[in-house]
Amino acid sequence: MLGTPLAAHAADCAALFDTQVRKLHSKDNLDLCALTRNQPTLVINTASRCGYTGQFKGLESLHQRYKDEGLVIIGFPSDDFRQELDDEAETAKVCYINYGVTFPMAATSKVKGDGAHSVFKALAEGSEAPGWNFNKYLVSADxxxxxxxxxxxxxLGGALEEAIKAALQTPISGQ
Known part of the structure; x- marks a missing residue:
């Protein structure tokens, strides 16, 4: 692996995604490298009891609209802002049943500070740490x-969707 968190290694996986995370309310893992390889990826820190929780509907619409073009969306529930449920089964119910989320959701994770998940440490290094729930990070395919x-x-319908459209049109470096 190369020295910077955003560098890609030989497997065409962005270094920040060279990890596995446990799926929400599951014993199974998500291989983020395999999931995101050469794909623009939207990472969101989520919470079930936040004023922005309704954004799950729009995020799921983004997923349905752009998944066949290569967009990957990954949600990371977090209680760093004290708005996530203590029970992962309840968090999963909010995501999967209440909002119909079909994009991958990781297990509840820390997203800021020294204990932040490695993905969020790299995102903070490359941009900024989340200041609240539902921060969105669009990582280029490379x-x-x-x-x-x-x-x-x-x-939907704003700067984020426009950036996603542009990312989907951008060729991968070196290809």
């Missing part, structure tokens, strides 16, 4: 660029 969008950025 892992060389990270665009941060605040919690208030709507999933």
């Amino acid at each position: 892992g060389q660029s990270i665009r941060h969008f605040p919690a208030s950025a709507k999933p």
Whole structure:
């Protein structure tokens, strides 16, 4: 692996995604390298009891609209802002049943500070740490660029969706 967190290694995996995370309310793991390889990826820190929780609907619409073009979306529930449920089964119910989320959701994770998950440490290094729930990070397919969008950025019809469209049109470096 190369020295910077955004560099890609020989497997065409952005270094920040060269890890596995446990799936939400599951014993199974998500191989983020395999999931994101050469794909623009949107990473979101989520919470079940936040004023922005309704964004799950828009995020799921983004997923349905752009998944066949290569967009990967990964949600990371977090209680760092004290708005996530203590029971992962309840968090899963909010995501999967209440909002119909079909994109991958990781197990509840820390997203800021020294104990942050390695993905969020790399995102903070490449842009900024989340200041609240539902921060959105668009990572280019080659892992060389990270665009941060605040919690208030709507999933559909704004700057985030325009950036996703552009990322889907951008060829991967070296190919």
